[in-house]
Amino acid sequence: MIGQRLQDPHHVSKDPQQFAENQVKISSTMTKLFRQPKNGGNPFLFAFTAPKEHELIDGEEHGGVKCTTAATDGKKYYWNIDFLSTLTHDEVNVVMQHESYHVIFWHCSRLRGAKRDTANVALDYVVNAVIEVDHERNQRPGTLWNGNLGEPLPLAKLLSYIDGKFDLPEEKVMYADKSLHGRSPESIYDEIMHHWDKSPRKCKTCGALSLDPKTGKSKIPKPWKQPCCPDCGAKPEGSEAGDGETRGGGLPSTVDAHMQSKTTKQEVQTDTMRAAQQATTMRGTVPAEVQDVLGELVKPQIRFIDLVRSAMMRKIQDAGMKNDWKRFRKRYIAANPRQYLPKRHTHMPRWLCMLDTSGSMGDDDIRYGISQLQVLGNQTEGFVCPCDADVHWTEVAKIKNLADLKRTKVVGRGGTVLQGFFKDFPKKLGIDFDVVIVITDGYCDEIPIAYRPRMDVVWVITRPDHTAFKPTFGRVVRLREHHL
Numbered sequence: 001m002i003g004q005r006l007q008d009p010h011h012v013s014k015d016p017q018q019f020a021e022n023q024v025k026i027s028s029t030m031t032k033l034f035r036q037p038k039n040g041g042n043p044f045l046f047a048f049t050a051p052k053e054h055e056l057i058d059g060e061e062h063g064g065v066k067c068t069t070a071a072t073d074g075k076k077y078y079w080n081i082d083f084l085s086t087l088t089h090d091e092v093n094v095v096m097q098h099e100s101y102h103v104i105f106w107h108c109s110r111l112r113g114a115k116r117d118t119a120n121v122a123l124d125y126v127v128n129a130v131i132e133v134d135h136e137r138n139q140r141p142g143t144l145w146n147g148n149l150g151e152p153l154p155l156a157k158l159l160s161y162i163d164g165k166f167d168l169p170e171e172k173v174m175y176a177d178k179s180l181h182g183r184s185p186e187s188i189y190d191e192i193m194h195h196w197d198k199s200p201r202k203c204k205t206c207g208a209l210s211l212d213p214k215t216g217k218s219k220i221p222k223p224w225k226q227p228c229c230p231d232c233g234a235k236p237e238g239s240e241a242g243d244g245e246t247r248g249g250g251l252p253s254t255v256d257a258h259m260q261s262k263t264t265k266q267e268v269q270t271d272t273m274r275a276a277q278q279a280t281t282m283r284g285t286v287p288a289e290v291q292d293v294l295g296e297l298v299k300p301q302i303r304f305i306d307l308v309r310s311a312m313m314r315k316i317q318d319a320g321m322k323n324d325w326k327r328f329r330k331r332y333i334a335a336n337p338r339q340y341l342p343k344r345h346t347h348m349p350r351w352l353c354m355l356d357t358s359g360s361m362g363d364d365d366i367r368y369g370i371s372q373l374q375v376l377g378n379q380t381e382g383f384v385c386p387c388d389a390d391v392h393w394t395e396v397a398k399i400k401n402l403a404d405l406k407r408t409k410v411v412g413r414g415g416t417v418l419q420g421f422f423k424d425f426p427k428k429l430g431i432d433f434d435v436v437i438v439i440t441d442g443y444c445d446e447i448p449i450a451y452r453p454r455m456d457v458v459w460v461i462t463r464p465d466h467t468a469f470k471p472t473f474g475r476v477v478r479l480r481e482h483h484l
Helices: 016-033 041-049 081-086 089-104 115-136 155-162 185-196 265-281 288-298 304-320 363-376 404-405 419-429
Strands: 053-057 068-074 074-081 323-335 337-345 350-356 381-387 397-399 435-440 456-461 475-478
Touching: 016 053, 016 081, 041 053, 041 089, 041 419, 053 081, 053 397, 068 089, 074 081, 081 323, 089 265, 115 185, 115 265, 115 288, 185 350, 185 363, 265 288, 304 363, 304 435, 304 456, 337 475, 350 404, 350 419, 363 404, 363 435, 381 419, 397 404
Parallel strands: 053 074, 350 381, 350 435, 435 456, 456 475
Antiparallel strands: 068 074, 323 337, 381 397
16 A cells, blocks of 8 residues: 555654654655646656655664665665655655656766766756646646745856855755756756856865855864865765765755665666556656657667777678788698698777867766777777867877776867868878767867768767757767756
């Protein structure tokens, strides 16, 4: 039964009455979700969350799980008992949506290598915009924010705070801004970090927003203990901050703990499709953004590595059928001791990567794009050439093994003019390549067809929200699968 979904395996409830009150809160919220949208229900969310367990926890760690608000690992929903006790039924509904969309949009794999706390802010902005737009589309009664979840904080105000022009309210905030609907978390993160790098609040030692923008001195009272920053007193990002302490970053905490998923992507997709089908039979609606995710499942997708390997394998197979008469096998033919057979030709795949280092490319896009080249393995060799408004031929990195990828230099950060690369690389580096890989956000000039190289070209677009890019030649793949 729905009423039995909430469990208390760690006995964190003060008494049976407290547990019963929270159990009723979860069960009545689920009952409301079961209704049609015009009556305030959300059949899709009901179908997605009902089969999963809901577990009470407190501020201590239990089985590797620690959470001060709410979280999900894809298999269970975890509710901090103090946090849940403060929420209304409508607020429980919002938090359930928030947690579920993080799972459905597979946010656990997004923004690798980014500042984790700041990345969580960008992810929350994406999820909350989806919730708000879906709420308005279905004309559900009631308000979403304010109350116990905190005041909505538009991105413009957050950026104004980072710029030192605005002080955040003392009460809790919710990273909610409907105007961000449709934007990717990567683009939001890049915009935040663009202001962060120039912020007068930023500590030059640890990078936290812990300084008074007027005086340039730390706002954190002493004494500071390790591992706090010796210059401002902020704790490292990812660590737990106690009362009066600032965690690395200096932004207000997000509404939930962003856990790593314990489900595979295939399991999430199966759950999502099942919930969508059940919602239809219940005369409910499926959020448009979820429909986009489901649409991607039924369309065949070609990954970047599939195209690159295909180009390399054609050359390997062709070369593998040839004998190398310049080299002979050490063992001669038994029937004729003076006769040797030639060795089979072994082809070493070669690739050339043009890395867009213009100002429109975020640092995370560049890092993530370079990291994907690791799938080429150690049995290949290639070059990584940085390019913005100019081609930086003197900074080309030769890659003979995966460790050499660390030698890639990010230079330029100006405009984006890639024409010179295609025009001059045959003279600078030769044409003995199986494939040319272009890692870019797609905001670049149009390459004349006359500069089309003789080998395959794969355009790897780092911005999944840039869907209008159509090159003159070559094939296009998205580095990230979906914009949410």
